[in-house]
Amino acid sequence: MKSIDTPPPQSSILDSKSKNLPPEKQQNPHKKSNKFPGWLIVILLLGGGATLWRFSNSQVLPPVQTTSQGPPPRAVEVVELKSGTATRQVKLLGQVEAGEIATLSSQVNGRVERVLVKEGDRVTAGMTVAILDDADASLALAEAQARLAQEKGNLARLQVGTRPEIIAQRQAELNTARARELEAQDNLERVASLTVEGALSQRVLVEARTQADAATSEKLRITAILAEAQAGPTKEEIEAQQGLVAAAQAVVRQAELARQRSQVTAAFSGIVQSRSVNTGDYVEESDPILTIVSDRSLDIFLEVPESLSGQVATGMRVQLNARALANWQQETTITAVIPTADRASRRQLVRVSLNNPPPGLLPGMAIQASLAVPVDRANTFILPRDALTRRGEQWLVFTVNGNQAQQLEVEMVADLGQEIMIVNPELEAGQAVVVRGGDGLTDNATVKVVN
Missing domain, CATH: 2.40.50.100 (RNA polymerase II/Efflux pump adaptor protein, barrel-sandwich hybrid domain)
Incomplete structure (x- = not known):
């Protein structure tokens, strides 16, 4: 039988290698076998716990049946819509001018x-x-005064009449004239008889007759003077002299005026x-x-835009202030409206007169003004500012009909501070309008009025 060589175990090979290493580099085989990643243990624990929880819940809890329900009604506060009129403030610019100026x-x-x-x-x-220099005027005045004194004296004599001593003097002159006339007549008769007898020449007779005629003429002249003195001045003479006095007085006044000037x-x-x-x-x-220039009164000329022509009238209230006088403000009225417009700016001028203006306000200074102009629009309504919502370029209000909110776009006509004036042909007086709770509200949303 063939023996089959079996390779040595992995661990024995490692052990043999470790034995050949220096002591400080030899590894502990038991320590390496205990090293296991901790994160893997955490993941296994969490995964097993989650699986166990789902399994237990699926076995215990009954199935949940879901139903579709709408959002709850939004609580809102409303106010009653009221119609009204108001004024809007228009900012104007102007300039201070002297109320009076004279050269x-x-x-x-x-x-x-x-x-x-x-x-x-x-x-x-x-x-x-x-x-x-008034030297010439003074001389002319003195001459006129002297002439006036003379004419006044003549008038006084005429108004008083002839004095008794003047009449007596005229009577004595008349008696003397009569005596000379008689003497001349007697001499003429004597010369005439002698001439007839031939004792005197004809020339002597002519001279005697001339002397007698002259004596008679003198008597008649003095008689007329006496009669005039006894009768006094006539009305016409007095009036004529009064005219001369008046003319002399006019000359004096003219001379005085020339010197005053x-x-x-x-x-x-x-x-x-x-x-x-x-x-x-x-x-x-x-x-x-x-x-x-006068410092007791000033005129302020304000420029009114062409769009307001015809809406500005005398007596309208205007609030004035000046950049040069930080602490000065004054409310007054328009004094006059200039009935023409500037050709270049197309603006109309209005005049505001200030009597006893504040110190420091001088001609030529710039003025700012706020003019209260009545809003000339039909079907306008006044609401609290909180009732108006702005979304983009639109101004919106929400009316409430039953439990439904209706969104309406409105035009803001005037900003009155805490209130605003709006206009919309669909609005009517008495409608309920959301004043609080309208933020985020949509058209046809369900609402609940809480006030």
Whole structure:
């Protein structure tokens, strides 16, 4: 029989190899046989436990029958929809202008003697700000006053009438004239008889007759003067003299006015904005002297968009503030609406007048304003802000009909702070609208009103 060589066991080969190794490199055969992966043990334990649990549950628990049920109703709070009107706030921009501005000009020709104010000085109404040379005006005034005094004296004599001593004087003159007339007549008669006798020439007779005629004429003249003195001035004479007095008074007033115009005075209270002349300059009529702006009143001109033309009227409330005055705000009303629009900007101007404006608000400053404009829309409703939901670009409200919520897209017309104004043709006053609990609500969702 053939013996079959059997290979030695694996372990004996390893043992023989290990014996040939150094002592420090020899391995313990018992230690290697006990080394087994720990993770494999954990997996086996978990798998066996899970299998055992499923098996036990499948044997103990009865089969579960599932039924399809909808989500529970959502609890919501609602408010009753109410119609209403409101105003919306429109932001406007504007500029401050001086309420009054005046350029004081010379009204006469002359040399500037003094300028009493400078730029930035405060002036009051009627205050003298510049003086022009008034020498010619003073001379003209003195002459006019003298002429007026003369005419007044003549009028006074006419109104008083002729004094008694003047009448007596005129009577004495008349008596003298009569005596001279008689003497001249007697001389004429004597000369005439002598001429007839041939004692005197014809020339002497002519001279005597001329003297007699002159004496008679003088008597008649004095008689008329006496009669006029005794009768007094006529009504027409007095009226004519009164006219002369009035004309002289007009000349005096004109001269006084010319001298007054040599002093340039402020037309109103304000501040000197600019000065155009200095002492010694020669000015002519209408040449500018000073420019004054009022600090007692200011005008604010606000620009209104073209879309609001026709909706802005006098008396509407407007809130003003200025960036330059951080702590200033003032509520006032529109004073006037300018009935034209700017061709370039297509904006209309409105004027707001401020009497006694705050210190520091100056012409040329910018103004911001908030104008309350009534909302001119039909079928508008007012709701609390919480009733409005925004999803994307849409504004939504949910009305409640029974236990169903209906989603409606609305237009927000005005933001009133805690409330909003909306419009939708499908809305009606009295409808219930969700005010709380609408977040995530969908159209036709089941709801439960809890209020």
